[in-house]
Amino acid sequence: MDEYLKNLVNDVSAISECRSFGSVSAVRGMLIEISGVRTELSVGDRCRIRARGGKRIPCEVVGFNADKVLLMPFVSLDGVGPGNKVDVSNAQPVLYPDPSWLGRVINAMGQPVDGKGPLIKGKKPYPIHNSPPPAHSRQRVGGKADLGVRAINTFLTMCRGQRMGIFAGSGVGKSSLMAMMARHTVLDVSVLGLIGERGREAREFIEDDLGAEGMKRSVVVVATSDESPLMRRQAAYVAMTVAEYFRDLKKDVLCMMDSVTRFAMAQREISLSAGEPPATKGYTPSVFAELPKLLERAGPGQIGSGSITGLFTVLVDGDDHNEPIADAVRGILDGHIVLERSIAERNRYPAVNLLRSISRTMPGCNSDEENALVNRARALISTYEDMAELIRLGAYKKGANPQVDEAIFYYPKLEAFLSQKKKEKVDFATGYAQLKALLNEKPPAQKPQG
DSSP states (O other), rough: HHHHHHHHHHHHHHHOOEEEEEEEEEEEETTEEEEEGGGGOOOOOOEEEEEEEGGGEEEEEEEEEEEEEEEEEEEEOOTTTTOEEEEEEESOOOOOGGGGTTEEEEOOOOOOOOSSSSOOOOOOOOOOOOOOOOGGGBBBSSSSSSSOOOOHHHHHHOBTEEEEEEOOOSSSSHHHHHHHHHHHSSSSEEEEEEEEOOHHHHHHIIIIIIHHHHHHEEEEEEEESSOOOOHHHHHHHHHHHHHHHHHHHOOOOEEEEEEEEEEEEEHHHHHHHOOOOBTTTTBBBHHHHHHHHTTTEEOOOTTSSOOEEEEEEEEOGGTTTTSSSHHHHHHSEEEEEEHHHHEEEEEEESBOGGOOOOTTHHHHHHHHHHHHHHHHHHHHHHHHHHHHHHHEEEEEETTTTHHHHHHHHHHHHHHHHHHOOTOOOOOOOHHHHHHHHHHHHHHOOOOOOO
């Protein structure tokens, strides 16, 4: 009963003044034109259309055309037609997060979708469209963030409050890698935003990949591919808002988003519907304006708060890692993890291409011994990859180059080292100890030729 009263009080306090202002004048695809309210609204305001059958259709103002206001709905337009009245709210969209949200699955409206009953609402409202903390008041990135994945911990070490991108084509293992890190991380809380996911895969990811162990300290925000572009875009904002709440509780948060590309696609649909001209490969200028607003919300918090360590997947179009969204995101984040289709095809998971991946904070957070181990291993992999074609064709003869011979000896061992099963957890100390032991093995002496 206490929880019920608490939620009731919060709901009443959140009620804002609503007035009926005008009516629907036209419906064009997913775009609704309303008249009589042009001077009362601005872009981003929320409205509700009184549809037939008593339905209330939530909408957002996305633009203006002469004396008409352009709305886009969050749900289907069933029952909407010319003459329907429109209610306008003067309140900004907010969430009321609570620690009890851990272990729950919510949608882009902050509503539970896991069948476990209603959510307890917290006391403090958090704006969904929040601004990043001022740069001068932020802490610096913290110590190492153990993610439990051997390849990431050793070769692409992340710090608390760092933001990394996972760049890959479809079907290369982005979601599986995310689930491994969410399950194995030592950070306090995980917030996962599944943006534009297939409906079938959302539940499989939660139950099979994340599992009960990972779920109990996670909040999952889901917006499937069949939902409106407004819902898909807002799911990203909601995931970041929940992460900010736990950060303000002095928690170290791991915020994962799959994927930023689908967020950009949703923003593109909204902008094009509102009449914004396309720029690069169909993406509108507002897409590239929204990306830093979203991604900059992750990172170290202000002094006295926790941090948000961000991992954002980028679905590269046609395996082109220089396509517009990948290029823009790479310039915002503090490093990138590249998953290679050719590596996945030879059944090595996670399919991380170490030579194309980088963590910009890594050299400074490791010891000299750890950096020396990583540099030597990278050099061996690079040497092998440079000669890989000749080696496969049999054109290279052992003994011709000592460095290549050494690379040939260590390469299969390094490939095995980088491979890891989903449920296997490897911490920092174990990973570096295994790498050191591997590199201390001596290749057999070469017999002198002829």
